[in-house]
Amino acid sequence: MKIVLIEPRASEANVYSKIPMPLLGPIYLGTILKNRGHTVEIYKEDVSMPDYAKLDADLIGISILTSTARRGYEIAGKFPREKVIIGGIHASLLPQEAAQFCRQVIIGEAEDSIVDVVEGRNAQRFVYGQAVENLDRLPYPDFSLLKGFKYSSAIIPVSTSRGCPFDCSFCSVTKIFGRKYRFRSAENVMQELESRKTNALFFCDDNFAAHPKRTYALLKFMQLNKIRNWACQVRCDAAKDGSLLDKMTAAGCKVVCVGFESINSRSLEAYEKKQSVGDIINSIQSFHKRRLKIHGMFVLGGDNDDRKTIWETVRFARRQKIDTLQMCVLTPFPGTKVYADLEREGRIFTKDWSLYDGQHIVFRPKLLSARELQVNLLRAYSKFYALSRSLSLFLRLHFRNALLNLMGCSVIREWKRANCKMAWLRV
Secondary structure, eight states, X not given: OEEEEEEOOOSSSOHHHHSOOOOHHHHHHHHHHHHTTOEEEEEETTTOOOOTTTOOOSEEEEEOXXXXXXXXXXHHTTSOGGGEEEESHHHHHSHHXXXXXXXXXXXXXXXXXXXXXXXXXXXXXEXXXXXXXXXXXXXXXXXXXXXXXXXXXXXXXXXOEEOOSOOOTTXXXXXXXXXXXEEOOHHHHHHHHHHHOOSOEEXXXXXXXXXXXXXXXXXXXXXXXXXXXXXXXXXXXXXXXXHHHHHHHHTTEEEEEEEEEOSOHHHHHHTTOOOOHHHHHHHHHHHHHTTOEEEEEEEEOOTTOOHHHHHHHHHHHHHTTOSEEEEEEOOOOTTXXXXXXXXXXXXXXXXXXXXXXXXXXXXXXXXXXXXXXXXHHHHHHHHHTOHHHHHHHXXXXXXXXXXXXXXXXXXXXXXXXXXXXXXGGOO
């Protein structure tokens, strides 16, 4: 069979459209199907837009996030419904909605279900995938299936685990992958890295350092094999283990992406983050001591946040010398505690999923209006990613941060241009 898998484009200008790393789900599934002898093409619309008028396939698979769901449904409408299957996080959370646009919805992890669905042995309307317990048995994702993807110049995503026990109130990860960690062995991960022939890697695990023993073993392999340029996501509590950070640095880690979430202690408690502002400050000092660049991620707009919180976050980021800053609006993704609470209180004012991208306000905040939150967030972003800051970074020879700061300027400018028709958002 000829099978086409599609990842819909990002809804608007954001950092993910500037660094278009593909979702691993479609590539894992495409690799499994290719290994079964099927002809597979994968399209990520932010990388390569297919010619839908000429696209012919026996089966179309579409993987959707909440922010790309509307676009995914538009794509589904271009084909006969009996040819379309839909999966991904949003479809798993709202399968009845997704089912209106396709013949089948795959809910949860699809690796053990996809072959039976494609080859007709499972014709159920809703296919419930099983969690893959032994991740070592999955094939290494074949990026050559992704049309237009420039492998040699791209940052390659690597997944080494699934699941998370922390269950933050705004996060949908545990609804899909569960609250139990599952890990690939260090040996299995290292074999994949050796096959990649690149040092530009991003470990997309929600917490790269979740299993210290496994992480230490992997870092030892990476150091021996001279892996030299990679980034990962960690919690700030990883910084409590100085030896671990030393090993990460020696093994070539350059950037840590850290979900600090808030410098408002009441917000941290509401988010069920299980960390303090003191923990955040100590972690920043520990990361910078090892010359690890920090991409600090914050969530703003909770019931304890006001206008002051937004500006204190920017001042905090600059004072603590956080290298790059991501301030997302609290977004009530379906399936999360935040969604359930806001829906019950009647505070969600739109179900236009394309706005559920962490950049738009879709609910009524408590301590300020939606407009105040949106406008102040944009102004705060503009303050952090000011052109003058880019120039200052260049003059101080911090070329990487200067270029990323310019990228931030570009994203903000494009976002404002895309939303200028919404008069209440003009700043």
